[in-house]
Amino acid sequence: MSTESRIVDSDIIDFTILNDGESTLSILEEISVKRLFTVEVNQSEERGEHAHKGCTQWISAVRGQIEVTLKDSYSSRSHRLTNNGKFLFVPPGIWTSQSYAAKSMVLVLCDQPFSEDDYIRDWEEYLIYKKGNT
Numbered sequence: 001m002s003t004e005s006r007i008v009d010s011d012i013i014d015f016t017i018l019n020d021g022e023s024t025l026s027i028l029e030e031i032s033v034k035r036l037f038t039v040e041v042n043q044s045e046e047r048g049e050h051a052h053k054g055c056t057q058w059i060s061a062v063r064g065q066i067e068v069t070l071k072d073s074y075s076s077r078s079h080r081l082t083n084n085g086k087f088l089f090v091p092p093g094i095w096t097s098q099s100y101a102a103k104s105m106v107l108v109l110c111d112q113p114f115s116e117d118d119y120i121r122d123w124e125e126y127l128i129y130k131k132g133n134t
Contacts, residue, residue: 007076016029056110064104066081068088068098
């Protein structure tokens with residue numbers, strides 16, 4: 001299934017936001033999280049350049065601005081993430097790269113624990129992976 005994922009399967013997901021005038025509670029429900037991590041940069045930086053074979057990710061900017069570019073073997077699309085209560089849903093089988101503005105931080109929720117075997121870190125290998133499984 002993950003090799004069949006296309007960019008059109010990705011989407012921006014809004015938090016459910018409850019605001020009582022004094023405070024705000026942001027909720028993201030109905031996801032299974034096995035791992036979470038943050039990336040924080042001091043200076044502008046490019047990161048990512050990989051795909052996951054089986055891991056689904058939900059990506060949100062905690063601070064600053066992150067431009068996430070998604071690619072499959074057919075097309076590409078970019079999303080600018082800011083701290084606005086939104087997550088970018090990225091299914092497995094999508095190539096991603098991130099461009100961080102200075103002083104930015106991202107939160108990533110994953111439905112799988114870390115496994116190096118889940119990563120494809122070479123673009124040509126990714127294209128072979130996608131072609132061989134479609």
